[in-house]
Every structure is written in C-alpha cells, then in structure tokens.
Amino acid sequence: DPGAPRRLAVVTGAAGGIGAATARRLSLDGFRVLCVDVPAASEALEALAARIGGEALPLDLTAEATPAALAAAIAAQGPLDLMVHNAGITRDRTLARMSAAEWDSVLTVNLAAILAIDEALDARSLWRDGAREVCLSSISGIAGNAGQTNYSASKAGVIGYVTRRADQLRDRGITVNAVAPGFIETAMTGRMPMMIREAGRRLNSLKQGGRPDDVAEAIAFLASPQAQPLSGEVLRVCGQSLLG
C-alpha cells in the first residue's frame, strides 16, 4: 500500500556490504531506514540514504554518546519497527599473538554495542509492540574459525544474547533473531588472505562466496509479517556445512 506510513528501521554498519544490501532491500519493503555507520563512511552513507529515501546517521558505535544519540533520532520519528544490529569487525590473529586490544575491540563492536543500544532504546520505550530485532551472528559463532577466536566468541555471544532477549520480549510480540551467514563477498572478507577466501568459497555448497543480497533477503524475511512466530532463532545463510 503506497499510501501507508512507512515503518521505521535502523541498520547499523549500513555503509558495508551486507548493511547496504539490507537497507536497500528493506526500503523496497516500505521501511524508512536510518542508516548508521562510522563518520569516516559518511559519504557512502549519505549516498545510500539519498537513494533509498532514508536518513544517514554517522555514529561510531564505540562512542559513549552513540546509544543516546541514536535513541534521540528514533524518538523524533518512532516508534521503532525494526532494529538490525549488523555492524561488525574482525581483528584476525592466532590466539597466541592476539593483543588484549584486538580481543576487546571485536567484543565491543560485535557484542557490547548491541547491548548498549538496546538498553538505550528500552529505557526510552522506543519499540513498537510487535517490532523486530535482527542481530548478525556468523557461522564462526557456531563452528568457530581458525584465527578468529575473538570474532567467534563475539558471534557466539550474539546467539546467547538473542536467545535470552527473545524470551524477555516475547510478551510484547517483539521477535529477536540472529542471522548467521557463511562466507559472503564483502570488504570484510575481501581483506582476508587469498587462501582463506578460497577456503570460504569451497565450503559454500554453490562453490562461490555468498552475496550480501542473500543475507539481506533472510533479514527481510525475519522482518516480514510471515516471520511473526519466529523468535530466538538462528538462521544460517549460505549453504555451509557446520562440519567444514
């Protein structure tokens, strides 16, 4: 219904591969998308927001003021129908060589930032009843991945978080789910050594890396009315076996 008011969504990491594909996909489903990413990416963010009739919010998720700033932006036009916690980073290193800073930064962006934002939105009651929340986990968070102990721990943490939060919000009809992609061709995986990329593609049943649009499609499904009964689930995307 083109006359219906657009539902409000937030996508973090919206300047990245999966985030941009998701923001575009959600706009086709009639969402007004608030696109969040680091200020350094604001040019790409502005271009995306302009293209999909959304809004660019250049915010670093590790900054202390960010949850309140995001809550204020939502409060001005909310309530919120969909939150997609998609921003994420890798700092790959064998565990023996991994610095405390590499461990902390990954756990902070990939896991703690989700909690900080949700707490700020909960405190101001910004969720519409029946709203949806989708968090990016990873196959790494289920099966583990060599050189990614910090990343695997953060993505396993996302699954624990989603499981618990789904129970907390069940009474309000708010669903909370995780999407766990396999190897997807984005800037994140493009930075990985050739051997790792080839292994990622080999593991995929299609013998090629997944596309950001594949993940966006799964997120759009979890945001759809049809997915209302699904909460606390982990939806794996990309034809990858857990056995490697």
Ligand code: NAD
């Ligand atoms: P990407 O690097 O293309 O995009 C990630 C985005 O997050 C970037 O635009 C980046 O600027 C943003 N970001 C990082 N730190 C931020 C911060 N502090 N504040 C705000 N924004 C920040 O990577 P992607 O592959 O699109 O990854 C998206 C999500 O999917 C991540 O959570 C990632 O862990 C997850 N994932 C990716 C793959 C894959 O194979 N690419 C597989 C499984 C899960």
